[in-house]
Amino acid sequence: MKNNKIVIYIGLLAVGLLLGWFLFGGSSKEADHNHNEVTQTNQMWTCSMHPQIMQPEPGDCPICGMDLIPAEAGADGLTADQFKLTANAMALANIQTTVVGKGNVEGNTIKLSGKIAENEEANAVQVSYFAGRIERLNVSFTGEEVRKGQLLATIYSPELYAAQQELITAASLKESQPALYKAARNKLKLWKLSETQINQIESTGKVKENFPVYATVSGTVTEKLVEQGDYVKQGQPLLKIANLNTVWANFDVYENQIDLFKKGQEVLVTTNAYANKEFKGKVDFIEPILNTKTRTVDLRVVLNNKETIFKPGMFVTANIERVSSSNDEVLTIPASAVLWTGERSVVYLKTSQDQPVFEMREVKLGNQIGNEYEVLEGLFAGNEIVTNGTFTVDAAAQLQGKKSMMNKDGGKVMTGHEGHLGMDNNASNKESDHTNMNERLEVSEKFQQQLNSVYNAYINLKDALVKEDSISTSANATTLLNKLNKVDMKLLSDNKAHNHWMSLEGEIKSSATSISETSDIKSQRDHFKHLSSHLINAVQLFGINEKVYVEFCPMADNNNGAYWLSKDEKVINPYFGEAMLTCGEVKQVIE
Numbered sequence: 001m002k003n004n005k006i007v008i009y010i011g012l013l014a015v016g017l018l019l020g021w022f023l024f025g026g027s028s029k030e031a032d033h034n035h036n037e038v039t040q041t042n043q044m045w046t047c048s049m050h051p052q053i054m055q056p057e058p059g060d061c062p063i064c065g066m067d068l069i070p071a072e073a074g075a076d077g078l079t080a081d082q083f084k085l086t087a088n089a090m091a092l093a094n095i096q097t098t099v100v101g102k103g104n105v106e107g108n109t110i111k112l113s114g115k116i117a118e119n120e121e122a123n124a125v126q127v128s129y130f131a132g133r134i135e136r137l138n139v140s141f142t143g144e145e146v147r148k149g150q151l152l153a154t155i156y157s158p159e160l161y162a163a164q165q166e167l168i169t170a171a172s173l174k175e176s177q178p179a180l181y182k183a184a185r186n187k188l189k190l191w192k193l194s195e196t197q198i199n200q201i202e203s204t205g206k207v208k209e210n211f212p213v214y215a216t217v218s219g220t221v222t223e224k225l226v227e228q229g230d231y232v233k234q235g236q237p238l239l240k241i242a243n244l245n246t247v248w249a250n251f252d253v254y255e256n257q258i259d260l261f262k263k264g265q266e267v268l269v270t271t272n273a274y275a276n277k278e279f280k281g282k283v284d285f286i287e288p289i290l291n292t293k294t295r296t297v298d299l300r301v302v303l304n305n306k307e308t309i310f311k312p313g314m315f316v317t318a319n320i321e322r323v324s325s326s327n328d329e330v331l332t333i334p335a336s337a338v339l340w341t342g343e344r345s346v347v348y349l350k351t352s353q354d355q356p357v358f359e360m361r362e363v364k365l366g367n368q369i370g371n372e373y374e375v376l377e378g379l380f381a382g383n384e385i386v387t388n389g390t391f392t393v394d395a396a397a398q399l400q401g402k403k404s405m406m407n408k409d410g411g412k413v414m415t416g417h418e419g420h421l422g423m424d425n426n427a428s429n430k431e432s433d434h435t436n437m438n439e440r441l442e443v444s445e446k447f448q449q450q451l452n453s454v455y456n457a458y459i460n461l462k463d464a465l466v467k468e469d470s471i472s473t474s475a476n477a478t479t480l481l482n483k484l485n486k487v488d489m490k491l492l493s494d495n496k497a498h499n500h501w502m503s504l505e506g507e508i509k510s511s512a513t514s515i516s517e518t519s520d521i522k523s524q525r526d527h528f529k530h531l532s533s534h535l536i537n538a539v540q541l542f543g544i545n546e547k548v549y550v551e552f553c554p555m556a557d558n559n560n561g562a563y564w565l566s567k568d569e570k571v572i573n574p575y576f577g578e579a580m581l582t583c584g585e586v587k588q589v590i591e
Helices: 002-041 087-092 158-172 178-190 195-204 255-260 390-399 445-466 470-485 495-516 521-542
Strands: 096-099 101-104 109-118 124-127 132-137 151-156 210-214 219-224 237-242 246-254 266-271 274-286 296-304 315-321 329-334 339-341 344-350 357-369 372-377 384-388 548-553 562-566 585-590
Touching: 109 296, 132 158, 132 210, 151 237, 158 178, 158 195, 178 195, 246 255, 246 274, 246 315, 255 296, 255 357, 266 296, 329 384, 339 390, 344 390, 357 390, 384 390, 390 585, 445 470, 445 521, 445 562, 470 495, 470 521, 495 521, 521 562
Parallel strands: none
Antiparallel strands: 096 384, 101 329, 109 246, 109 315, 124 237, 132 151, 151 210, 219 237, 246 296, 266 274, 266 315, 274 296, 329 372, 339 344, 344 357, 344 384, 357 372, 548 562, 548 585
């Protein structure tokens, strides 16, 4: 009996253990299952085009109606103003950074562009000292070299003919009327006849009908003002003669650079005609009056030209060392790192050494020194800043609601109608499909080719604005519209790409139509600013299988700055034309 009780107890214990295993094991699994459910429940959902939308469950975007996607977990340790880029975005935009350091301004040089001009101090105008008819002109063409004393022309002068007769008559009376004789000789001297010529007339007693005109200076004939057979008045210019043994090199200096130059500075001048040579000169004159149209002053360098290397009208480049009143070191950053909007200047700081984490930083700039700017406030030595691909970083900041070029307080996401990369903030503020500029959309090569045709028409339009040809600008805008109408949206199978193109196409068409309907160059340039911003957006999004340069002029649009697209790295400004042809710089290269 006792053994039976032990067996029963053991059996009950075993049953209890088995029951407990079932109960607690199941609970553990259930707990794990519930934990996973909680984890899944904590997943947030966002819109790929409107990342400010965050919802706890999947569904449609309340703005554009697109399906929501799972939101990525935020990067640990980021502040409210910081944001992170993907490795793909870094590679696509070729984002490069530079560590800011201090440099001595004495070692920096400033590059200026200019033109060769005649040295006005050495120029002369050959005039006729008596009235008459040009019987013979010995200068055949402009550019001919003449030497001092060379016979330039012979002139028949009735007045001079009569004056010679007076001298011959007075010569016979010089003993009795010396005053009359002296007056007759002096009259001929006033007409620049030499003593030898006057003595010859007096001794021979013969009157000369034609009198020679001799060159008073040596040089190159730059302009013929008369032709053979013309009647000329006393003192009338016959020829313009330039002495090209020295020439002027005139350079434009912008308003904010004026204090960087002083008279007597050494200059190294180069020209494309002699690519491997440098020519030394010194600053001879700095114009005291500012040109209000170009906001520049002329800086003049006198160059030795005895070997006739420099021709008037030739383009030249000057490298001039910046003058500083002290040896203080200043902080400088590359010009490509800076974005402007109105009076604000901003850069993007890479805040993590190992991670692509960025933050906008406002800076106060000083003078431009070559391709760099002095930094007065906002950065310190050792800071790492973005120097290439700055636009893409700014777009990421805008789309993630962080502080950006056009939004210094953050919290608001820019839409396509508000302007690509903050460049077109005057456009209408309505919601639209605007993708994250960190990623390029996948589209067919045929669509890219059609977009490339629109881009080529845009380049022709831009070139017409450079030439300030409003009629050609209007015609090229019409051509652009025709190319735009031929872009086949059916080639965009992806719904996202289709929506983006519809939005951009409307903006491009609106701006191009406005340009085509006006002949006022100022109005055309204003619409061109908007056209450029949206086409830059399109090229960024879809690509055109061609390298494109995004260029920027800080003085365009009433000093608010404006952008444009170019096939070439060389800056040719469409907003000012000849007045400020080279104002601007490359801000980004779209591969």
